Amino acid sequence: MSKFKKKRGNTSPAISTASLPDIVFMLLFFFMVVTVIKNDESKLNITIPKADQLIKLEDQSVVFTMRIGKPLAQYQEQYGSATQLQINDKFVTTDDIQFYLEEKKVKLPEEKRNKIVGSLHIDNKVKMGFVQDVKTELRKAGQLVINYAATQGAVTGGGK
Amino acid sequence: MPIRRKKDRMSTEINAGSMADIAFLLLIFFLVTTTINQEKGLPVKLPPWSEDEVDPTQLNTRNVYSVLVNFQNELLVRGEPMQLKDLRDNAKEFILNPQQRPDLSEKPSKAIISLKNDRGTQYETYLQVYNELKGAYNELWEEQAQSQFGKPYEELTREQRKEIKKFIPLVISEAEPIDTQGG
Numbered sequence: 001m002s003k004f005k006k007k008r009g010n011t012s013p014a015i016s017t018a019s020l021p022d023i024v025f026m027l028l029f030f031f032m033v034v035t036v037i038k039n040d041e042s043k044l045n046i047t048i049p050k051a052d053q054l055i056k057l058e059d060q061s062v063v064f065t066m067r068i069g070k071p072l073a074q075y076q077e078q079y080g081s082a083t084q085l086q087i088n089d090k091f092v093t094t095d096d097i098q099f100y101l102e103e104k105k106v107k108l109p110e111e112k113r114n115k116i117v118g119s120l121h122i123d124n125k126v127k128m129g130f131v132q133d134v135k136t137e138l139r140k141a142g143q144l145v146i147n148y149a150a151t152q153g154a155v156t157g158g159g160k
Numbered sequence: 161m162p163i164r165r166k167k168d169r170m171s172t173e174i175n176a177g178s179m180a181d182i183a184f185l186l187l188i189f190f191l192v193t194t195t196i197n198q199e200k201g202l203p204v205k206l207p208p209w210s211e212d213e214v215d216p217t218q219l220n221t222r223n224v225y226s227v228l229v230n231f232q233n234e235l236l237v238r239g240e241p242m243q244l245k246d247l248r249d250n251a252k253e254f255i256l257n258p259q260q261r262p263d264l265s266e267k268p269s270k271a272i273i274s275l276k277n278d279r280g281t282q283y284e285t286y287l288q289v290y291n292e293l294k295g296a297y298n299e300l301w302e303e304q305a306q307s308q309f310g311k312p313y314e315e316l317t318r319e320q321r322k323e324i325k326k327f328i329p330l331v332i333s334e335a336e337p338i339d340t341q342g343g
Contacts, residue, residue, distance in 0.1 A: 139206050
């Protein structure tokens with residue numbers, strides 16, 4: 001009896017770490033699947049407005065992002081400080097929207113092509129004239145489903 | 161013999177102890193690069209492109225709720241100046257017209273909201289006006305869902321939602337902006 005007791009006291013209860021790699025791999029695969037590697041960094045100074053009637057965009061792969069705003073300080077020397085439209089890392093004119101939209105369509109599988117959502121990230125201070133030109137171009141291109149990016153928050157009635 | 165057996169076993173086994181470390185390293189890389197900020201926004205459906213725009217002001221003025229935003233971001237609603245915070249309730253009253261007033265919409269399905277802005281209007285104001293109008297409709301749908309089905313709008317079936325949207329359709333017509341400043 002005493003022998004048995006002594007043995008139990010001596011052996012440290014080692015926790016098996018054999019399954020640790022499995023757990024870590026599981027987490028790893030989860031993050032690998034969830035991760036969307038961004039290749040379009042915003043070169044514009046954009047503060048999107050606040051609104052409270054928002055809807056989440058479910059499928060990121062069908063989102064066609066357009067940014068409108070003034071260039072960041074480090075790009076102002078090169079591009080000036082006027083309002084610019086940015087698609088995929090580049091500053092473009094409204095005439096180019098159709099081309100980039102087509103490019104986006106080609107990259108998607110066929111069943112997703114008519115589900116594209118044009119997401120507009122527009123700075124608070126941009127004038128509607130510019131936005132209107134972009135919208136008109138989108139209508140001409142047949143891209144009618146759009147989304148104004150906004151953050152959740154109380155409407156302040158800004159601009160005054 | 162026993163020594164040889166031991167050596168044999170050692171050479172065929174790959175040490176998997178560092179596996180966890182490698183996996184951790186990758187895991188941390190993906191943890192750092194992942195951004196799970198799902199994009200949120202106001203969904204809008206644009207009208208198809210046509211050369212001649214329909215002017216909603218030509219319709220029965222009783223059913224048109226015109227909202228004008230000028231370049232100083234001020235609102236003019238049906239000819240009267242208005243604050244942004246009053247817009248939602250005012251729009252709701254116009255659409256539903258609970259007291260059957262002769263100057264508000266005949267019935268919800270005939271109400272048309274006409275939104276017109278200046279080319280100099282700030283985007284923030286425009287979006288918030290749009291948000292308020294959308295909010296008015298969302299609240300009306302919610303109320304209708306509660307009174308008709310006794311359930312929140314979120315929990316309704318597709319058919320039930322269709323029914324509500326048929327009763328109170330969302331009609332926001334955006335006119336070409338006016339240009340008062342040459343901007």
